[in-house]
Every structure is written in C-alpha cells, then in structure tokens.
Amino acid sequence: MLKLQDQLAKSNVKQLDLLRDFIKDLKKVCIAYSGGVDSSLIAAIGKEQLDNNAIAVTGVSASLAPHLLEEARLQARWIGIEHQECKTNELQDPNYKANPIDRCFACKKELHNNLGIIAKKFSNAQVVDGVNADDIKDYRPGIEAAHLAGVKSPLAELQINKASIREISKALGLPWWDKPAQPCLASRFHYGDPINLERLKQVAKAEKWLIDKGFPKVRVRVQGLVARIEVPTNRISDLLSHSNRTELIDYFLSIGFSAISVDLEGLISGKLNRENNLSDTPKIS
Secondary structure (H helix, E strand, C coil): CCCCCCCCCHHHHHHHHHHHHHHHHHCCEEEECCCCHHHHHHHHHHHHHHHHHEEEEEEECCCCCHHHHHHHHHHHHHHCCEEEEEECCHHHCHHHHCCCCCHHHHHHHHHHHHHHHHHHHCCCCEEECCCCCCHHHCCCHHHHHHHHCCCECHHHHCCCCHHHHHHHHHHCCCCCCCCCCCCCHHHHECCCCCCCHHHHHHHHHHHHHHHHCCCCCCEEEEECCEEEEECCHHHHHHHCCHHHHHHHHHHHHHCCCCEEEECCCCCECCHHHHHCCCCCCCCEC
C-alpha cells in the first residue's frame, strides 16, 4: 500500500480511505488515463488496491501533445500499472473538426468507444476516469459522453476536488502532484474555428518550445494564423525580455504563425468557456 509521507488533514485522510474503498469494490477497472494529476491518482490507487486487475489506457491522437504522452508513459512505469495506448480518430468526425461548443462530447465519445472495447476484453472491467468535483461545475460536455458510456468518476462521486487531489498525491509521494493542468490541444482554438492535424501539430510545437525555454505553465491560443501566448502573470516580464522575445518571434514565424501576442491577463484555465459565457469566470493563475 502507498505510504503517507506527510500529514494529511483529517478530511483528506477520509477522502483517501473512501477512494481506496471505492476502487477496491469495483474489482476490475480500466482507467481512462491521460497522465494528468487526477487520472494518475486513480491509476496509483487502482494499482494499489487491485494490482493486475487494474489497467491504465491512454487515447492517443494529435490532440495529445507528444511530450505529455511520454510523461504519461513514465508515470505509469513509476506506478507499476499496466499501460496500454489506443489510437483515437476524432479528427475523422465532422462534429469534432468543425469545433462546435460541444466538441468535447465528440472527442470523449470516440475515446470511450475505444475504452469500452478494451474493458470488455479485460473481463468486462469497469471504465473509470479522473473527472473531479471541480470539473462538474464547469462546462464539460465530455462528461455527458462518459456518463452515457457508463463510465464511473470516483473523484467526482466522492466530492474530491483538485486541491485535495494534489494534497493527497503529495502525501502519497507521487512526484507529479504539482504538475500543471494540460487540457487537450483542441482547447486552444476558438469554438467554430476548424481543427485539423496540421494546426494541432503547430500548437504542440509552439508550447513545447516555450516549455523547453522554462515556461512549464503555458497556453498558445490560436485564431487563424495568430498566436496568443498565456503564461502566469509573474512570468510575463520574463517572456518579454529582449532575448526571449526575439527567439520566440523567429521560431513562431518559422512554424507558420503570422502574428504573435502575449495576453496581459495571464494564464487562465477555462478562458474559452468564459469568453462564450459557458462557465463562471475562471481565476487568473
């Protein structure tokens, strides 16, 4: 069993116990695993409670940045859980490519169609995901797709929020407990702005360049050929220093952008939903 390395608040100890019992009672699980903090906690508890009766499966497509796929692989090896990858083809779905406000429904429908097949082969295992209590307060049409597919969301059902997930993960010694949230690359495009393979690759390259330059928390939002960069407010001045700015402009132009801007509001999770009045005003990071 994973050993607590730090003192947890009593409420979080109770939540962890409930999560362990929840997973254990499922007997056999197929985890929708992205490598994010949430699904990684589910994977760790799944391995702890069910051992070989738990598998983690990552849907692989152009909407998942290559460096995040590699991180997911490394974390699964650290946990010791069996990790499978399945190719998803949401880009073949017109309801995804057109990028409507419910684009995430089409994406998760494709993912869970694939996971359902894998789970059936894995002795009809229960599919579970990392949706948490905060997620269900936001506009997340993908949650409905998961619900229709019979997926269970232990963190949401037990009312475990993101802050508690990070605290529990840290106390369990999971090295990625403070890993920044990384929504899929399709979230960088305004609703109605079509998505294709080339555009997703362009965003992946742009964000990876910034991460490699020391900006781990970053979004490159795109409209047409214009890139709008978001970093935390305390890093904006670093981004705009002369050397970084010159290199950045040269690189972004080389991968196909025609104009580059920096969002002075800073990095905001869920900004696209806010701009479309689909959720409460997100907090500035």
